[in-house]
Amino acid sequence: MLAAIAFYVLAAVAVISAFAVIAARNPVHSVLFLILTFFTAAGLFVLLGAEFLAMLLVVVYVGAVAVLFLFVVMMLDVDFAELKQGFLSYMPVGALVAAVLLAELVLVAFAASGARGAPLAIAETSGGVTNAEAIGLVLYTEYLLAFQLAGLVLLVAMIGAIVLTLRHRPGVKKQDISAQVGRRRSEAVELKDIRPGQGLG
Amino acid sequence: MSPLQDLIASGPHLLPEAVLVVFALGALFFGALLGADRWFGLTSTAGVAALVAAGALAIARQPVAPVDVFLGAMVIDGVSAFAKALIAFAAAATLFLGAVHFNATRERRFEFPILVCLAVLGMFVMVSAQDLITLYIGVELQSLSAYVLAAWRRDDAFSSEAGLKYFVLSAISSGLLLFGASFVYGFTGSIDFDVIAAAVSEGAGGVGLVFGLVLMLCALAFKMSAAPFHMWTPDVYEGAPTPVTAFFAAAPKVAAVTLMARVLYEPFAGLEAQWQQVIAALAAISMVWGAFGALLQTNLKRLMAYSSIANMGFALMGLAAGLEQGPASALIYLALYVPANIGIFALILAMRRDGAPAETVADLAGLAQKRPWMAALFTMLLFSIAGVPPFAGFIGKLLVFQASVDAGLVWLAVLGGVAAVVAAAYYLRLLASIWFQPPAAALQPAGNANLITATFAAALTFPILVVALGSIERWAEAAVRMWF
Numbered sequence: 197m198l199a200a201i202a203f204y205v206l207a208a209v210a211v212i213s214a215f216a217v218i219a220a221r222n223p224v225h226s227v228l229f230l231i232l233t234f235f236t237a238a239g240l241f242v243l244l245g246a247e248f249l250a251m252l253l254v255v256v257y258v259g260a261v262a263v264l265f266l267f268v269v270m271m272l273d274v275d276f277a278e279l280k281q282g283f284l285s286y287m288p289v290g291a292l293v294a295a296v297l298l299a300e301l302v303l304v305a306f307a308a309s310g311a312r313g314a315p316l317a318i319a320e321t322s323g324g325v326t327n328a329e330a331i332g333l334v335l336y337t338e339y340l341l342a343f344q345l346a347g348l349v350l351l352v353a354m355i356g357a358i359v360l361t362l363r364h365r366p367g368v369k370k371q372d373i374s375a376q377v378g379r380r381r382s383e384a385v386e387l388k389d390i391r392p393g394q395g396l397g
Numbered sequence: 398m399s400p401l402q403d404l405i406a407s408g409p410h411l412l413p414e415a416v417l418v419v420f421a422l423g424a425l426f427f428g429a430l431l432g433a434d435r436w437f438g439l440t441s442t443a444g445v446a447a448l449v450a451a452g453a454l455a456i457a458r459q460p461v462a463p464v465d466v467f468l469g470a471m472v473i474d475g476v477s478a479f480a481k482a483l484i485a486f487a488a489a490a491t492l493f494l495g496a497v498h499f500n501a502t503r504e505r506r507f508e509f510p511i512l513v514c515l516a517v518l519g520m521f522v523m524v525s526a527q528d529l530i531t532l533y534i535g536v537e538l539q540s541l542s543a544y545v546l547a548a549w550r551r552d553d554a555f556s557s558e559a560g561l562k563y564f565v566l567s568a569i570s571s572g573l574l575l576f577g578a579s580f581v582y583g584f585t586g587s588i589d590f591d592v593i594a595a596a597v598s599e600g601a602g603g604v605g606l607v608f609g610l611v612l613m614l615c616a617l618a619f620k621m622s623a624a625p626f627h628m629w630t631p632d633v634y635e636g637a638p639t640p641v642t643a644f645f646a647a648a649p650k651v652a653a654v655t656l657m658a659r660v661l662y663e664p665f666a667g668l669e670a671q672w673q674q675v676i677a678a679l680a681a682i683s684m685v686w687g688a689f690g691a692l693l694q695t696n697l698k699r700l701m702a703y704s705s706i707a708n709m710g711f712a713l714m715g716l717a718a719g720l721e722q723g724p725a726s727a728l729i730y731l732a733l734y735v736p737a738n739i740g741i742f743a744l745i746l747a748m749r750r751d752g753a754p755a756e757t758v759a760d761l762a763g764l765a766q767k768r769p770w771m772a773a774l775f776t777m778l779l780f781s782i783a784g785v786p787p788f789a790g791f792i793g794k795l796l797v798f799q800a801s802v803d804a805g806l807v808w809l810a811v812l813g814g815v816a817a818v819v820a821a822a823y824y825l826r827l828l829a830s831i832w833f834q835p836p837a838a839a840l841q842p843a844g845n846a847n848l849i850t851a852t853f854a855a856a857l858t859f860p861i862l863v864v865a866l867g868s869i870e871r872w873a874e875a876a877v878r879m880w881f
Contacts, residue, residue: 304580304605337400341467345522345534348418349541352515355425356545359508360560 203243210236223269231262248327400468407466410473412458413451413481417518420447421511428507437505441496444510445489448517452485455521463879469589471525475876479728480524480655487647487735488517490850494743495640497846502752504550513644516542520652526659529578529588536574536620536656539649540567546644547637559636566629567619574616580609581664593664607671613660614675621653622702623679623709624686631690634702639754642698643742646705647735654712654731658724661716662880669719676717677809683710684816691823697745697756700823701738704782707820708734714813715797718804721881725873726796732869733793733862737781740854744775747843747851755840761827763836771843772831774851781858783824784817789862 213236216229234257241250268274325333335343388396398406408415424440455478463474492513499505519538526532544567548560578588584602585593596602602609619626634642661672687707694700712734715727748755765772781788794817801810862869 300608304608338468339470339530340400340404341470342530342534345531345538348515348518349534349538351425352512352538352541352545355508355512355515356541359506359512359545360548360551 199243203240206236206239206243210240223274224266227262227266227269230265231258234258234262246327248331251328398468403466403468410458410460410464410466411471413454413485414518414521416447416451416454417514417521420444421514421518424507424511428511434505434507437507437509438496438500440507441492441500441510444514445493445496447514448485448489448492451517451521452482452489455481455485465527469591470528470531471522472527473525474879475872476655476659476724476728477521477525479732479873479876480651481521483651483732483735484517484520484524484648487651487739488513488520488644490739490854491640491644491647491742494643494739494746494847494850495638497844498638498640498746501844506549509546509549512542512546516546516644517648520648523652524655524659526656527590527663529582532656532660533571533574533578535652537571539652540571540620543567543645543649546641547633549641550638555636556638557636559633562636563629563633570616570619570626573612573619577609577612577614577616580605580612584609590659590664594666597665597667607668610665610668610672611675614657614672614679617653617657617660618679621650621657621709621712622706623713624683624706627683627686627706630706631694631699631702634705635696635698639698639742639746639756642701643739643746646701646738646742650705650709650712651731651735654709654716654727657713658716658727658877662724662877666880673717673719673806676713677806680710680713680717681809681812683707683713684813685710688816688819688823691820694823695758697748697758697761700758700827701741701745704820705738707816708738708782710816711794711797711813714801714806714809717806717809718800720800720804721874721877722796722800722803724877724880725870726793726800728873728877729866729869730793730797732873733789733858734782736854736857736862737778737788737790740774740778740851740858741782743847743850743854744771744778744843747771747840747847749841750838751841758827758830760837760840761830762834764831764840766836767839768843770848771851774848774855775831776828777855777858778851779824779828783821785821787859787863789858789866792863792866 210233213229213232217226217233220226220229234253238250238253238258241247241253390396420443424443428434428436428440458473459475459478460473463472465472492510495509495513499509516539519535519540519542522531522535523539524535526535544560544564547563548557550556581593582588584606585596586601587593587596597606615626619629622630634645637645661669661676665672684707687703687705687710690706691700691703694703708730712727712730715723715725715730717723718726745756748760750760761775764775777788781790784791784794794813798810798813801807801813
């Protein structure tokens with residue numbers, strides 16, 4: 197009962213806020229509604245018993261992606277009115293794509309219910325461990341290769357970001373630790389003997 | 398077997414991959430530490446050596462029977478050995494050309510060989526993939542390196558555009574791949590190719606599974622630039638620096654075709670009736686679109702992009718035939734096509750005037766009078782790609798046509814024949830321009846590295862590969878036999 201109430205509340209908020217994402221005039225509001233959608237979706241995942249996915253959704257999408265969106269929206273001068281101008285001319289194609297996607301979803305939903313004859317259920321994790329624990333048990337053992345390769349993918353992303361954006365400009369002030377450490381007292385301070393009553397002049 | 402025992406047992410089988418990882422991480426470490434742009438030449442030489450060593454190791458350590466490593470995440474077998482050798486040697490040749498080129502143009506950034514090697518590592522993972530996660534990560538590792546390489550000349554608007562376009566479109570296709578893979582997982586209950594194959598043969602899934610398969614095939618067709626998923630190819634090929642284009646046109650194609658063959662003939666062998674139409678349609682559209690699209694191109698790199706679309710069509714024609722000759726002929730086709738392609742790009746790289754690239758068809762005019770050797774090499778390589786006997790490319794086309802006819806896809810073979818004739822028209826147009834037109838403004842002398850590579854590639858197209866065809870054929874056929 198409680199779960200059903202929670203589901204309908206979360207689902208309603210998710211649908212409304214998702215609609216508000218595209219309906220809001222102010223792009224900052226759009227992004228904030230997007231974050232609300234993510235949170236409610238995370239709540240739905242918790243209801244399904246997939247608390248690890250819920251955590252991921254909050255950490256990755258809200259914590260990183262949506263905040264990045266927010267930065268982009270607030271810091272770059274993107275003219276959203278201009279972006280929306282072509283909307284009507286793209287409308288037929290967009291509607292067609294949307295119709296195809298909807299047809300696919302319906303098709304798959306029917307195929308799914310037809311294949312099993314019963315509504316889909318969440319697979320139980322074995323041994324009564326939680327989701328996060330179950331993933332932790334296999335991530336570094338069974339899926340070691342995938343884990344390491346994913347690390348290499350991230351390395352490529354890092355190299356790419358540096359290669360494409362780092363520029364060595366002359367005259368940039370940056371910290372040189374060995375120079376700081378190697379500095380001597382004689383270079384750093386100079387003692388002046390000032391006579392009483394006179395300035396440094 | 399416990400994961401630790403498995404790791405210890407798997408290690409020796411992954412030596413080619415290990416060589417690449419050690420090179421990439423080592424070069425990155427020393428490069429960052431020492432500011433190794435000064436040692437670009439040394440890093441690149443080490444990269445070429447690592448690639449050649451990886452290819453040689455892949456051949457030398459090819460197991461007699463397929464070996465599952467990392468608890469069945471990857472497999473080392475004949476197909477993976479064949480593809481890895483081809484990928485590694487193609488990438489080594491293009492890295493060599495690229496290093497010489499960037500050294501001459503003073504764009505010496507030591508990350509270039511590192512990214513090439515990491516891309517090749519991704520391709521190695523692709524051709525060995527044995528479950529959906531490994532497949533996806535391999536594709537991503539290769540693509541992500543490729544985006545950066547496409548945008549390598551970051552101050553050049555064309556190169557940046559190429560990188561951005563490639564990234565956006567390819568990210569969509571990666572999304573399709575994941576979407577399809579999630580369907581396959583949902584309807585079969587496993588990511589493991591063997592389990593999927595068992596579920597497919599029991600008739601699991603139905604429409605949903607076919608839907609997932611088609612989505613995955615679309616994404617893979619995008620990665621190999623088969624029409625109608627080829628839109629990015631001409632722009633990326635034109636915008637990316639020419640050595641990078643040469644790289645794109647060789648090694649990733651082999652990886653994508655091999656991966657497609659593995660997906661079709663391992664987990665989805667039971668759905669042949671479904672995917673055969675899809676692959677045949679992709680092949681037909683690619684051949685026709687590649688042939689006609691190239692007719693109006695004036696830029697050599699764009700022209701080669703359409704040529705590669707058409708050639709991917711021919712390779713797919715081999716895959717569409719569900720018989721043993723099918724995937725074998727596709728692998729042989731690639732082995733015969735890739736050297737000629739690298740040779741042509743070596744010559745395009747050599748075409749420079751006053752330090753700027755001269756890459757249009759008009760720049761080829763009268764090349765025979767000024768540089769007869771280059772003209773002769775162009776002629777041999779273009780004849781091979783067009784499929785003129787007795788060059789290697791002709792044999793490759795003959796084999797895929799044969800496989801297609803044997804599988805009962807006569808219409809596809811006829812269409813391929815027509816497309817090959819149309820394609821021959823624009824190759825001949827290039828040759829007519831080279832031999833019979835009044836010379837264009839003089840090009841600067843071609844670098845030795847390019848000429849040596851192109852000469853070697855031409856020697857491969859005729860006579861080396863033609864003579865060695867028997868052993869290549871035996872190798873490829875033995876490799877794919879496990880699928881039947």
